[in-house]
Amino acid sequence: MLRSLDIRDMLIIDRLELSFQPGLNVLTGETGAGKSILLDALGFVLGWRGRAELVRVGAAQGEVVAVFELPPHHPAHAVLQEAGLPAGDELILRRVNTREGRKTAWVNDRRAGGEVLRALSDCLVELHGQQDDRGLLNPRAHRALLDAFGDHDAALAATRIAWRARAAADKALAEAETRLAALRAEEDFLRHAVGELDRLAPEAGEEAVLDARRREMQAADRVREDIARAHAALGHGEGAEGRMGDALCWLEGAADGTAGRLDEAVAALGRALAELGEATDAIETCLEAIEVDPGALEATEERLFAIRAMARKHGVLSDDLSALADDLHARLDALDAGAHDLADLQKARADADAAYLDAAQALSAARRDAALRLDAAMAGELAPLKMERASFATRILPAEPGPDGMDAVAFTVATNPGAPAGPLDKIASGGELSRFLLALKVCLARGASPLTLIFDEIDRGVGGATADAVGRRLAQLATSAQVLVVTHSPQVAARGAHHWRVEKQVSDGVTLSTVIPLDLAARVDEIARMLSGDTITDEARAAARTLLAG
Numbered sequence: 216m217l218r219s220l221d222i223r224d225m226l227i228i229d230r231l232e233l234s235f236q237p238g239l240n241v242l243t244g245e246t247g248a249g250k251s252i253l254l255d256a257l258g259f260v261l262g263w264r265g266r267a268e269l270v271r272v273g274a275a276q277g278e279v280v281a282v283f284e285l286p287p288h289h290p291a292h293a294v295l296q297e298a299g300l301p302a303g304d305e306l307i308l309r310r311v312n313t314r315e316g317r318k319t320a321w322v323n324d325r326r327a328g329g330e331v332l333r334a335l336s337d338c339l340v341e342l343h344g345q346q347d348d349r350g351l352l353n354p355r356a357h358r359a360l361l362d363a364f365g366d367h368d369a370a371l372a373a374t375r376i377a378w379r380a381r382a383a384a385d386k387a388l389a390e391a392e393t394r395l396a397a398l399r400a401e402e403d404f405l406r407h408a409v410g411e412l413d414r415l416a417p418e419a420g421e422e423a424v425l426d427a428r429r430r431e432m433q434a435a436d437r438v439r440e441d442i443a444r445a446h447a448a449l450g451h452g453e454g455a456e457g458r459m460g461d462a463l464c465w466l467e468g469a470a471d472g473t474a475g476r477l478d479e480a481v482a483a484l485g486r487a488l489a490e491l492g493e494a495t496d497a498i499e500t501c502l503e504a505i506e507v508d509p510g511a512l513e514a515t516e517e518r519l520f521a522i523r524a525m526a527r528k529h530g531v532l533s534d535d536l537s538a539l540a541d542d543l544h545a546r547l548d549a550l551d552a553g554a555h556d557l558a559d560l561q562k563a564r565a566d567a568d569a570a571y572l573d574a575a576q577a578l579s580a581a582r583r584d585a586a587l588r589l590d591a592a593m594a595g596e597l598a599p600l601k602m603e604r605a606s607f608a609t610r611i612l613p614a615e616p617g618p619d620g621m622d623a624v625a626f627t628v629a630t631n632p633g634a635p636a637g638p639l640d641k642i643a644s645g646g647e648l649s650r651f652l653l654a655l656k657v658c659l660a661r662g663a664s665p666l667t668l669i670f671d672e673i674d675r676g677v678g679g680a681t682a683d684a685v686g687r688r689l690a691q692l693a694t695s696a697q698v699l700v701v702t703h704s705p706q707v708a709a710r711g712a713h714h715w716r717v718e719k720q721v722s723d724g725v726t727l728s729t730v731i732p733l734d735l736a737a738r739v740d741e742i743a744r745m746l747s748g749d750t751i752t753d754e755a756r757a758a759a760r761t762l763l764a765g
């Protein structure tokens with residue numbers, strides 16, 4: 216509920232404080248007194264698009280403060296939470312407009328942008344007038360209005376859940392088809408690569424082991440050549456052992472004729488031959504131990520080079536070939552299992568589609584039933600508004616499936632029997648449109664509304680019994696919502712629970728607008744003025760009292 220509106224230096228208002236009440240709030244005054252300025256100011260603080268020049272002449276800046284009461288579950292709380300703004304049982308909107316056109320807004324004393332203001336506006340205030348473009352004349356809102364009238368919350372929730380499940384199944388199937396198509400595109404490569412890797416069967420760390428073994432065998436081959444040369448140098452025949460043996464034989468043969476002078480030499484050569492024999496035996500044992508099989512070295516080199524070549528081919532490290540083989544196997548397994556998995560996903564998609572279709576069709580049936588009830592309710596509302604010859608029809612047409620079902624909804628009217636039906640704003644004249652909108656709003660009202668409803672001269676072009684019917688329906692709306700009405704109709708004004716008169720005054724050459732709350736006596740005079748004009752007669756006052764008495 217809008218509790219107060221404080222306006223400073225806006226258009227022809229220097230300072231104005233208004234305190235609004237629950238129920239039907241009526242604003243009256245002569246044409247040009249400034250009633251529309253109040254709506255301009257309210258629209259400004261709510262972030263609506265409006266006049267470019269709002270600051271009062273001579274002022275540096277204009278300011279509007281609007282205070283709303285918010286019950287605990289009001290939808291504005293969600294907007295505040297999403298915007299990270301403080302929330303409570305009171306919402307204070309403040310917006311300043313400088314002479315240079317710079318606009319700054321605060322929500323509960325925190326800076327806020329125009330988008331936040333407009334989001335709050337959508338759940339705080341609803342404006343209706345003959346040029347209504349924020350409410351009932353917007354065809355995109357008709358489906359939601361019909362759903363609210365029909366109390367389709369449960370059916371809508373079921374449809375939205377089914378739509379999300381259908382979308383998820385669609386996504387899963389599309390992703391699986393994309394993956395399977397990619398795998399099929401590389402099937403030849405996968406099968407060839409897996410075959411090569413399986414035949415090679417590389418193991419992590421195997422390259423290092425093979426390289427070390429290869430180096431060891433290559434080194435052993437070179438060492439064996441040196442040892443073999445040493446063995447040949449020490450061996451029999453031309454080797455050291457053969458020569459020393461010959462020398463010992465020669466010395467032993469000559470020792471008898473040397474009176475023992477060769478005994479030490481003979482003994483030393485004997486010992487040397489014994490040590491030389493031991494050395495030769497050790498060399499022979501070593502040669503046997505390090506003998507390298509040329510086939511083993513060749514096999515080791517071949518496997519080492521094969522692993523390195525495979526790693527280069529796939530652009531990975533040799534130690535990663537085993538992991539690559541596992542990955543390629545997994546992709547190949549996925550390809551082989553893909554057709555079965557795809558069939559499962561296709562079935563899940565078909566099941567989700569059937570579930571969505573059931574939910575959407577149930578919602579469509581509920582909408583058709585609600586449309587009949589709404590059309591009947593509108594027929595009952597139009598007759599008292601002197602539009603018994605007019606007709607209202609809710610059209611439900613097929614639409615692209617979506618989270619809110621498969622229907623497009625449009626409110627259409629025909630003002631005369633036999634005339635073609637069409638959109639509200641295309642068929643109805645100004646006065647007719649006002650009454651259509653009012654009747655529709657009365658029919659759509661369900662329970663306590665979280666919105667403050669504003670009707671700007673919606674009774675223009677009607678009078679007498681029709682105006683009285685308009686006033687009664689506005690009063691009926693005000694039993695479940697706060698309603699603000701700007702009106703020139705005395706019949707409507709008389710139905711107000713709270714009444715203000717907008718006046719324009721000229722002081723020292725400056726025109727200013729002010730708003731005065733009216734007590735019962737002042738209301739009689741104001742309604743009498745609306746009935747008779749500038750000269751208020753006793754008859755007019757009597758008529759005003761009759762209207763107020765209801």
